[in-house]
Amino acid sequence: MSEKEILTKLADKRTKCVVYTRVMGYHRPVESFNLGKKGEHKERVKFDECASTCQKSA
Numbered sequence: 294m295s296e297k298e299i300l301t302k303l304a305d306k307r308t309k310c311v312v313y314t315r316v317m318g319y320h321r322p323v324e325s326f327n328l329g330k331k332g333e334h335k336e337r338v339k340f341d342e343c344a345s346t347c348q349k350s351a
Contacts, residue, residue, distance in 0.1 A: 311324065312324075314334060
């Protein structure tokens with residue numbers, strides 16, 4: 294089954310997820326950002342603690 298078929302089949306069980314990000318010391322939902330800020334948010338590199346500590350110990 295393709296991803297699209299799975300999503301279509303389970304559409305009634307899905308709920309909207311609101312993603313928050315920290316901006317200037319407070320949290321805001323990403324959906325309230327303007328188009329440019331949303332693009333900027335997509336380009337951000339996410340910090341992965343495990344990857345960071347694993348590289349140091351190797």
